[in-house]
Amino acid sequence: MLIGYARVSTPEQSLNLQKDALIAAQCELIYDDVASGTNAERPGLKKALEYMRAGDVLIVWKLDRLGRSLTDLVSTINRLNAEGKGFKCLDQSFDTTTPQGKLIFQMFAALAEFERNIIRERTMAGLVAARARGRLGGRKPKMTADDIRLARVLMEDMTIPLGEIANKFQVSVKTLRRSVNRTPSGPPIPPRAPGRKSQRGH
Incomplete structure (x- = not known):
């Protein structure tokens, strides 16, 4: 059909x-x-x-x-x-x-993987800079607005385990989920296992 x-x-x-x-x-x-x-x-x-x-x-x-x-x-x-x-x-x-279409899609998939890697690298660099800025101003909340924005980008990549993302921000998975989902910068992140990579395409 x-x-x-x-x-x-x-x-x-x-x-x-x-x-x-x-x-x-x-x-x-x-x-x-x-x-x-x-x-x-x-x-x-x-x-x-x-x-x-x-x-x-x-x-x-x-x-x-x-x-x-x-x-x-x-x-x-x-x-x-x-x-x-x-x-x-x-x-x-x-x-x-069609065979031609499958080949074109493989090229798309490779470009998408490249795009994800670039975003991940830039996000990690931004996280390091944000952390450095936060340390200069005394005690800071568990996750700043910059942290939450960067965490959302990482969480939208379903290949990165939540536990790994939480460790990057030095918070628990529970705190990570709560902080991101209560911020009105986008739709709630769907639940998934904290320490396992989710399958792509689902």
Whole structure:
């Protein structure tokens, strides 16, 4: 079965162009969201992924309709691949059910890994600088605003164990979770085991 997914950033934008393209591609069902690229709440996409079965193909008009970033895009496609489902992008002629599409996706995955490593290195450098600044001003809270912002970036990378992140900030996993989830800088981080790496794509 071909499942379509469309997304616009604001209610003022129209989904018609995307839906027309998905209908022309013979999608039997179309799910949609009205949400910005930085908004993690995408119920339409969630429903589409839950509805799909092995052998189904998710189709979008453009790649940026599916992922908030290259890492997010690769994570979603990895999930589809692991569950025996395909992915196709109409505008970029990208199809993971073909050998060429699989090769292109491998290149995307390598770029996403490179991007994660760069972000991790910069985040760690920023953490060291933030810690150094904190030591200059006397007693400081367990986690400063800078700490929480940097911790959120690390926690969004599901390959890094929570215990490792907590150790970087010299706090417990419980304190790490509480500090990040009570800060209104983004959606709550989903729960996961403190000392184990989570599988990518899930």
